[in-house]
Amino acid sequence: MITREHCAALDAADTLAHCRARFDLPADTIYLDGNSLGAMPANVPARIEQALKQEWAHGLIRSWNDADWYPAPQRTGNKIATLIGAGQDEVIVADSTSVNLFKVLVAGTRMRPGRNVILAERTNFPTDVYIASSVAEMTGCELRCVDPDDIVAAIDDTVAIVSLTHVNYKTGKRYDMEAVTRQAHEAGALIVWDLCHSAGAMPVSLNRCDADFAVGCGYKYLNGGPGAPAFVFVASRHIEAVRQPLTGWHGHSKPFEFTHDYAPHPGIDRMLTGTAPQLGVIALESALEAFDGVDLDVLRDKSVALGNLFIELTDQELKGLGCTLASPRDAEQRGSQVSLGHAQGYAIMQALIARNVIGDFRAPDILRFGFAPLYVRYVDIWDTIAELKDIIATGAWNTEEFKARKSVT
Ligand SMILES: Cc1ncc(COP(=O)(O)O)c(C=O)c1O
Structure with a gap:
């Protein structure tokens, strides 16, 4: 009993237990919804205030250089990399999970010409299925959705990319990332893992599992705040081959040369599209300090x-x-x-x-x-x-x- x-x-x-003091939580509240919106780390307001009152108000546009705003998506991506088993310069913060999923699904199907199936799981979070459906339509692929237990059997030599969420949003059921990734690779397919419900909640071993791509959000267990920017991982072995479809200027190799033609950045920056939501990136970056020493x-x-x-x-x-x-x-x-x-x-x-x-x-x-x-x-x-x-x-x-x-x- x-x-x-x-x-x-x-x-x-x-x-x-001491980590609870790193958060500003109301004393009379029990919060079991950090899988939807993480609690606010206590250090974030002071950092945002500094960004507003000093860096924006006084530094003005100089802060992109002087306050190191410009490399914040890379810096924050590198911090997230340590939580998800990725290497440095394999993760960058950008856009939302939905948008990043769109980018990697298009990139992945382009890397597997001759294969025309995007394999997804029927009970996945709806945005993952909606995005995959749109990518299938645009790329001339077929979206094949199956039940979670049928995924492995459905990976065959027609599949270009498998799109799965590591932990299901509704049931909390977790895939064996290593085993499923291996099955995808044995069939010649690529795989993208949505880590929305894993990043910051458990160790994830993207590189040990040999994952190709991953995406995830900043506002759940990473505690980056409502609508925090998301992250995207591309295994370094793929980066040169990746052609993502949202070719904005921040993904260019030399954005400030303002050239007419698009030339992708040689590294993970090619996954960027436009200007980062800087205050959101700053909130996420400082929120990640809650994991220091954990x-x-x-x-x-x-x-x-x-x-x-x-x-x-x-x-x-x-x-x-x-x-x-x-x-x-x-x-x-x-x-x-x-x-x-x-x-x-x-x-x-x-x-x-x-x-x-x-x-x-x-x-x-x-x-x-x-x-x-x-x-x-x-x-x-x-x-x-x-x-x-x-x-x-x-x-x-x-x-x-x-x-x-x-x-x-
Ligand atoms: C598995 C999964 N993917 C994606 C999202 C949301 O994506 P976005 O950040 O684009 O709203 C959620 C939100 O709960 C989710 O649970």
């Missing part, structure tokens, strides 16, 4: 322990209340979230949020709980399950207010 005291003891022994294996151990605790407490406390486990029980197959199915999921989540326990809802019936190991505590899991039990058992969710759908769920 797990007790709250047991959870408090786990917090007392947690070697990452051992990613320890981070993963805590993430797994939080997820296991959530599942054990669901079994112990929520029996007979209509909840089903929608994530893998086996931690090896799970990312850093646990999803529960419930027919009244939307209203239950709204009732939870009204009690300052924040998760989110994904249609049709999924309650999502994300565990950002830098700031989530074991007692948060206990308290969340206790509130969930009370809300379902008493029917507190059953009000018009909680059932009314908001635009963002």
Whole structure:
């Protein structure tokens, strides 16, 4: 029988507990939505204020040089590289995940002439499928979508590129990146991994797995803030062959020579398109300091322990209340979230949020709980399950207010 005291003891022994102070979190709130929008690192406001009041207001345009604004996408990409198992100069910060996915899918299909299939997973986050569909139409390829368990069997010699998300947004199910990448390569295909739900939540080993491309966002576990710029990884062995379609001036080898013809930058900068959203890049760069000195294996151990605790407490406390486990029980197959199915999921989540326990809802019936190991505590899991039990058992969710759908769920 797990007790709250047991959870408090786990917090007392947690070697990452001190990292919570790196975030500005309201004291009365339990935040289990860092898989959607990460909490704000406490150092970010001062850095943004400096960027606004000194670098922009006083430095004006000189700050592109004097405050080192211009190389910030490369610098920030290099910081992210250390979290995702990439080398220096293989990652750059730019645009959104959707836009970066578009770039690498076009580049990948161009690198496999004679093959005309983009293979994707049916249950992937919709933007990944929408973008792949558009790329297929533009490049004359076929988009083939299959169920997650059928991916490996569907990789054949017609496939140019496989597009997968490492950890599924709804179920939290995690692919074996190394095995699937190997299968893609054995069939002669390339692979792109969407790391939206892995970067900053666990160690990722892009180069050890021999991945070709990866994309991911800056606003979830990387805590870069709402609408933070995204990142893109291209394995250095491919960089010379990559021709991405959005050939803006920042991807040019010499942008400030303003030449008429496009000549791609020799390195990862060729993945850039236009001017970086500088304040967003600065926020993301300073947010990444929250990872300073953090051992990613320890981070993963805590993430797994939080997820296991959530599942054990669901079994112990929520029996007979209509909840089903929608994530893998086996931690090896799970990312850093646990999803529960419930027919009244939307209203239950709204009732939870009204009690300052924040998760989110994904249609049709999924309650999502994300565990950002830098700031989530074991007692948060206990308290969340206790509130969930009370809300379902008493029917507190059953009000018009909680059932009314908001635009963002
Ligand atoms: C797997 C995945 N890919 C992409 C996105 C979003 O992409 P963008 O940053 O372009 O909005 C999300 C957002 O939740 C996601 O979960």
